[in-house]
Amino acid sequence: MRLSPRALRAAQAAWRECFPLQGRDVARWFPGHMAKGLKKMQSSLKLVDCVIEVHDARIPLSGRNPLFRETLGLKPHLLVLNKMDLADLTEQQKIEQHLAGEGLKHVIFTSCIKDENVKQIIPKVTELVGSSYRYHRAENLDCCILVVGIPNVGKSSLINSLRRQHLRTGKAARVGGEPGITRAVMSRVQVCERPLIFLMDTPGVLAPRIESVETGLKLALCGTVLDHLVGEETMADYLLYTLNRHQLLGYVQHYGLDSACDDIEHVLKRVAVRLGKTRKVKVLTGTGDVNVIQPNYSAAAYDFLRTFRSGLFGPVMLDRDVLQGCPPADTPR
Numbered sequence: 001m002r003l004s005p006r007a008l009r010a011a012q013a014a015w016r017e018c019f020p021l022q023g024r025d026v027a028r029w030f031p032g033h034m035a036k037g038l039k040k041m042q043s044s045l046k047l048v049d050c051v052i053e054v055h056d057a058r059i060p061l062s063g064r065n066p067l068f069r070e071t072l073g074l075k076p077h078l079l080v081l082n083k084m085d086l087a088d089l090t091e092q093q094k095i096e097q098h099l100a101g102e103g104l105k106h107v108i109f110t111s112c113i114k115d116e117n118v119k120q121i122i123p124k125v126t127e128l129v130g131s132s133y134r135y136h137r138a139e140n141l142d143c144c145i146l147v148v149g150i151p152n153v154g155k156s157s158l159i160n161s162l163r164r165q166h167l168r169t170g171k172a173a174r175v176g177g178e179p180g181i182t183r184a185v186m187s188r189v190q191v192c193e194r195p196l197i198f199l200m201d202t203p204g205v206l207a208p209r210i211e212s213v214e215t216g217l218k219l220a221l222c223g224t225v226l227d228h229l230v231g232e233e234t235m236a237d238y239l240l241y242t243l244n245r246h247q248l249l250g251y252v253q254h255y256g257l258d259s260a261c262d263d264i265e266h267v268l269k270r271v272a273v274r275l276g277k278t279r280k281v282k283v284l285t286g287t288g289d290v291n292v293i294q295p296n297y298s299a300a301a302y303d304f305l306r307t308f309r310s311g312l313f314g315p316v317m318l319d320r321d322v323l324q325g326c327p328p329a330d331t332p333r
């Protein structure tokens with residue numbers, strides 16, 4: 001939905017300049033960084049020729065686990081930024097420059113749902129492996145790739161998409177909408193015949209420390225941690241703040257609101273009523289208990305988040321602040 005420039009200016013005047021981050025304990029939102037999974041990957045390293053790190057294209061510059069490159073960095077590395085169908089890539093070149101500045105020269109944007117750009121991966125991997133020294137593996141004719149990444153970014157979906165593209169065959173890895181579907185490093189799965197290429201899927205591994213509360217909120221919006229650990233209403237509030245700042249006002253039309261608004265309580269109330277998500281609550285009054293119908297805020301927040309994640313509010317770039325040179329306000333300097 002597009003507002004007229006005048007209406008937009010009026011609405012923007014009332015929008016928040018920043019999101020309140022104080023008093024939020026990001027460490028409690030994320031489970032331990034799953035050191036066991038990382039150790040297992042390290043021990044598989046001698047069996048592989050290349051590492052594909054999958055990350056979410058909506059947060060191309062934040063939330064990656066630095067330990068992947070520290071512990072697996074011996075092997076050629078390709079960064080696959082997946083879910084490009086949900087990401088606003090207007091500034092793709094700037095993103096690539098930013099990543100190149102961090103030493104990440106090999107980057108491919110993909111959508112495993114739409115099988116977009118997935119065909120570029122095997123030629124790139126072949127090129128990277130061909131131009132590197134294959135420790136212990138020079139005599140092997142096949143090539144083996146380790147797929148790593150934080151939870152829920154689409155690692156298993158990538159394996160399935162590659163198999164669809166190169167082998168015209170179905171699923172090999174389990175996919176799910178919640179983080180933590182893949183629990184163990186898998187045995188090798190073939191994804192291509194010529195050249196002969198195998199992949200190994202791994203469980204999602206988060207960084208041991210999330211760099212800032214805002215990064216934590218972005219990671220939560222992308223579904224890398226179970227929603228209830230952060231709180232659906234907190235996440236819905238951060239989502240509303242982001243949508244308004246990015247002028248992604250599709251939510252207004254989607255839920256039949258009168259106008260854009262920056263007050264999450266007001267928005268969730270309207271969403272709940274619109275969806276018929278209300279609940280009876282007993283209230284103690286001077287004359288006894290009375291049943292009151294109240295909006296179900298958490299059900300409304302859940303719907304708001306789910307609709308955003310399905311892309312119905314439009315493509316988004318959650319790292320716009322980092323791209324513009326303003327890292328999250330609470331990032332330690």
Ligand SMILES: Nc1nc2c(ncn2[C@@H]2O[C@H](COP(=O)(O)OP(=O)(O)OP(=O)(O)O)[C@@H](O)[C@H]2O)c(=O)[nH]1
Nearest residue numbers: 111112152153154155156157176177180181182204
């Ligand atoms: N829109 C969109 N959704 C995707 C894409 N790739 C994967 N998904 C969805 O993202 C969710 C997670 O996908 P998985 O392949 O299970 O992710 P994973 O990284 O293996 O997850 P873990 O096992 O938790 O580490 C699923 O609901 C997928 O359908 C994509 O390119 N676009």
